[in-house]
Amino acid sequence: MLTTPVRTFLLIFLLTSTFFQSFSQTNKDKKYLLTEIVVKGNEKTKKQVILRELTFKAGDSLQASVVDSLKILNENNVFNLSLFLEVCVDFQIQDSQKCICQIEVKERFFTIPGFYAELADRTFNEWWFLHHHQLNRVDVGFLLTQKNCRGRNETFSAYMQAGYSHRLTAAYSIPGLNQKRNSGFELQFQYLANREFAYSIDSLNRLVYFRGDDYQRKRMKTSLFYYYRVSINSTHQAELSYQFNRVTDTILSLNPDYLGNNRLKNSFLSLNYTFDLDHTDIHFYPEKGYVFQLNAGFSGLGISKYINQFNLSGTYSAFYSPMPKVLMAHQLRGFYCSEKNLSFLFSPSFGYEDILVRTFEYYLIKGRAGFLLKNDIKYRLLNETLNIRFLRWHKFNTIPIRLYPKVFFDVGYVSDQAVFREFSLNNKLLTGGGIGFDLVSYYDIVVRMEVGTNNLGEKHIFVHFRKAI
Numbered sequence: 499m500l501t502t503p504v505r506t507f508l509l510i511f512l513l514t515s516t517f518f519q520s521f522s523q524t525n526k527d528k529k530y531l532l533t534e535i536v537v538k539g540n541e542k543t544k545k546q547v548i549l550r551e552l553t554f555k556a557g558d559s560l561q562a563s564v565v566d567s568l569k570i571l572n573e574n575n576v577f578n579l580s581l582f583l584e585v586c587v588d589f590q591i592q593d594s595q596k597c598i599c600q601i602e603v604k605e606r607f608f609t610i611p612g613f614y615a616e617l618a619d620r621t622f623n624e625w626w627f628l629h630h631h632q633l634n635r636v637d638v639g640f641l642l643t644q645k646n647c648r649g650r651n652e653t654f655s656a657y658m659q660a661g662y663s664h665r666l667t668a669a670y671s672i673p674g675l676n677q678k679r680n681s682g683f684e685l686q687f688q689y690l691a692n693r694e695f696a697y698s699i700d701s702l703n704r705l706v707y708f709r710g711d712d713y714q715r716k717r718m719k720t721s722l723f724y725y726y727r728v729s730i731n732s733t734h735q736a737e738l739s740y741q742f743n744r745v746t747d748t749i750l751s752l753n754p755d756y757l758g759n760n761r762l763k764n765s766f767l768s769l770n771y772t773f774d775l776d777h778t779d780i781h782f783y784p785e786k787g788y789v790f791q792l793n794a795g796f797s798g799l800g801i802s803k804y805i806n807q808f809n810l811s812g813t814y815s816a817f818y819s820p821m822p823k824v825l826m827a828h829q830l831r832g833f834y835c836s837e838k839n840l841s842f843l844f845s846p847s848f849g850y851e852d853i854l855v856r857t858f859e860y861y862l863i864k865g866r867a868g869f870l871l872k873n874d875i876k877y878r879l880l881n882e883t884l885n886i887r888f889l890r891w892h893k894f895n896t897i898p899i900r901l902y903p904k905v906f907f908d909v910g911y912v913s914d915q916a917v918f919r920e921f922s923l924n925n926k927l928l929t930g931g932g933i934g935f936d937l938v939s940y941y942d943i944v945v946r947m948e949v950g951t952n953n954l955g956e957k958h959i960f961v962h963f964r965k966a967i
Contacts, residue, residue, distance in 0.1 A: 533557075541605055565589050572601075579651060580645075610641070611643075613638060618663065621962070638660070641656075697752055702922045715746075734773055738767070738769055740768075745762060755842055757843055791814075805844060809846065813831040825902070847862055856966065865924055883897065901937055929953045944965050948960045
């Protein structure tokens with residue numbers, strides 16, 4: 499039987515607990531009027547560019563229980579502009595009914611000039627392992643990128659290259675033209691001339707190259723993009739483009755279907771539509787959320803004598819953390835092409851820009867339809883920020899570093915019953931898996947190393963400079 503002092507203590511404890519629980523619940527349900535949003539550190543960036551990314555505005559009533567989640571969500575939204583190295587969102591209570599929001603940012607370096615090395619080969623691995631890292635296969639160019647022009651998140655870029663290939667590209671994007679800043683345009687121009695390039699694949703789906711003294715292929719493309727941003731997370735994009743392509747008689751004799759129908763040149767208009775839905779935390783290397791992208795394109799628009807081809811593709815990627823520091827990522831991609839008699843240049847393919855089953859990087863698989871499933875299990879081993887004290891320039895004296903050891907497994911299939919029917923890797927299930935790590939740092943830098951094997955029994959080491967999923 500409990501003594502009187504013990505009963506008294508328990509009664510006081512229960513009453514006190516009930517009071518604080520009630521008080522805590524009351525505070526969670528309490529609402530504050532957001533009277534002002536203060537932005538600091540935006541030396542160049544217009545305040546409105548930052549405010550456009552927020553899920554709240556001055557005059558809103560904010561519930562105390564959601565303030566912490568609002569802070570994280572809006573820090574990620576502003577960071578995903580790729581204009582800032584650091585973003586901090588803080589809510590400050592002014593009195594019992596009002597609060598203000600203070601956003602502090604650390605801007606990136608927006609003018610990036612310099613020399614740029616581009617490989618003549620499709621990937622770093624082909625250059626390093628297949629062509630024994632020959633320096634004469636490296637093209638050197640001059641790249642100038644001016645981000646955040648006029649402080650409005652507009653971007654100008656120009657690139658000039660000489661060597662194995664001649665290349666000239668220029669682009670200017672204006673993401674917010676109207677008052678709501680949800681519509682924008684981008685104009686692009688590209689010119690490319692190659693002495694060496696892959697003109698075909700052999701029966702084992704390996705690239706076949708030709709090199710000549712003169713330029714064997716010339717390509718030009720001009721594109722006008724229109725963007726409509728429905729919300730922070732979803733965007734519609736339309737692209738109207740004009741293309742011109744030309745090859746030499748030598749290429750035509752080696753592969754009459756390079757441009758299709760035994761042609762030396764072609765030109766045509768294209769119309770493409772893309773829908774992006776991105777609900778990830780950090781876009782350039784997500785840990786949580788999902789991404790869906792749908793793309794439909796019509797080359798020739800039904801009026802070209804050279805090509806009339808419809809392409810449809812879709813990608814869904816999911817990212818989540820089943821337990822602390824353990825991350826999982828999955829990506830499913832499918833594609834379809836209306837053209838049965840595919841030309842080499844314009845046929846869909848697995849083998850570029852990480853649209854491939856990992857461990858099949860040395861192959862190019864073309865066909866009318868296919869799917870790709872990628873899977874990663876990662877562990878966040880390191881998440882640190884290095885402070886370089888001897889560098890006084892604040893845009894470069896802090897270096898965030900994240901390291902993720904991982905296990906991966908991919909499955910893919912490319913179908914074609916006409917042009918590429920008899921090729922070794924077509925119409926077969928392809929699998930590949932292994933281990934590796936991703937190293938992630940500032941200015942959207944990703945370094946990826948993977949060691950794996952595939953269902954052909956091949957074992958490879960690969961290095962990439964972009965995320966896999």
